[in-house]
Amino acid sequence: xxxEGQAIGKMQVPNTIDSLKRDLQxxxxxxxxxxxxxxxxxxxxxxSGGAVAVIQALMETVTEEGTIVMPTQSGDLSDPSLWQEPxxxxxxxxxxxxxxxxxxxxxxxxxxxxxxxxxxxxFPNVKRSxxxxxxxxxxxxxxxxxxxxxxxxxxxxxxxxxRKLYDHNTRVLLIGVGYDSNTAFHLAEYRLPNTxxxxxYAPIMLNGxxxxxxxxxxxxxEDWFEEMGEAFEKQGSVTLGKIGAAEVKIFFRxxxxxxxx
Numbered sequence: 001x002x003x004e005g006q007a008i009g010k011m012q013v014p015n016t017i018d019s020l021k022r023d024l025q026x027x028x029x030x031x032x033x034x035x036x037x038x039x040x041x042x043x044x045x046x047x048s049g050g051a052v053a054v055i056q057a058l059m060e061t062v063t064e065e066g067t068i069v070m071p072t073q074s075g076d077l078s079d080p081s082l083w084q085e086p087x088x089x090x091x092x093x094x095x096x097x098x099x100x101x102x103x104x105x106x107x108x109x110x111x112x113x114x115x116x117x118x119x120x121x122x123f124p125n126v127k128r129s130x131x132x133x134x135x136x137x138x139x140x141x142x143x144x145x146x147x148x149x150x151x152x153x154x155x156x157x158x159x160x161x162x163r164k165l166y167d168h169n170t171r172v173l174l175i176g177v178g179y180d181s182n183t184a185f186h187l188a189e190y191r192l193p194n195t196x197x198x199x200x201y202a203p204i205m206l207n208g209x210x211x212x213x214x215x216x217x218x219x220x221x222e223d224w225f226e227e228m229g230e231a232f233e234k235q236g237s238v239t240l241g242k243i244g245a246a247e248v249k250i251f252f253r254x255x256x257x258x259x260x261x
Contacts, residue, residue, distance in 0.1 A: 010045035011046050011245060015048065015053070017056050020044075020057035023242065024061045028239060029062065029250070031065055032066045034066055035067070035170060036071075036172055037058065038174050038175065038177050041176075050115070050119075055123060064140055065141055067140035067146065067170075069138045070113075070116070070117045071113060071135075072128055074103065074111050077100065077132045077202045079097070080096040081093055082200065106128075120139075129160075131150045132152075133202055153216040153217065156189075162184060166184075166187055173248070179225045188228075189220060197216055197218060198217055201214055
């Protein structure tokens with residue numbers, strides 16, 4: 001059965017913009033809220049209007065007085081010698097390096113982020129940050145400020161949109177995905193002592209020329225994210241519910257926690 005057929009099978013009635021807004025409001029999302037969203041469209045069940053309807057429901061609920069953020073990562077803008085899923089023949093490496101288009105926040109697609117994110121980045125008035133591999137996109141009151149000045153080195157750290165979200169105690173909204181999808185937890189990795197520093201490479205435009213730029217970053221590990229999320233649940237910091245057929249988790253950092261998100 002196709003993914004769309006599976007989505008239809010989850011529902012007795014179709015999801016709509018209005019029904020999704022009711023679900024969001026039931027979970028406590030309201031006008032003026034600031035949220036970073038991770039999502040699975042198929043988990044929600046069949047939606048009249050698909051990803052567009054989900055995004056419009058979020059926007060109409062949060063309104064322009066709030067801010068919606070989504071990770072818009074494009075990890076395929078990297079050196080082909082490092083690719084593993086899938087790898088490419090060594091004989092291709094130089095061709096790829098010589099021909100891969102430079103990152104452009106307007107046209108570079110996301111990779112592995114899901115349909116909702118890929119559609120969201122194309123919406124009017126959505127601002128996208130300038131990191132070629134771990135960019136974010138935002139809509140609403142703080143979109144321009146939060147997406148500006150995204151450091152190429154340590155792209156999920158102290159000079160990234162994540163730090164700005166942390167400072168504003170932005171809510172994390174997981175729609176049909178687990179804690180392992182929670183990009184916000186990466187900020188904690190930069191606050192650990194003795195973190196390993198790696199290098200990656202990406203094509204960017206610099207002074208009007210396409211160049212392969214060296215990017216420094218810490219090693220990232222998602223293996224411990226589920227455990228961190230469960231700890232939030234145990235201390236009562238997570239709201240559980242549903243949007244359509246999708247299991248939903250909403251949480252934000254504890255003010256006294258100087259290390260974690």
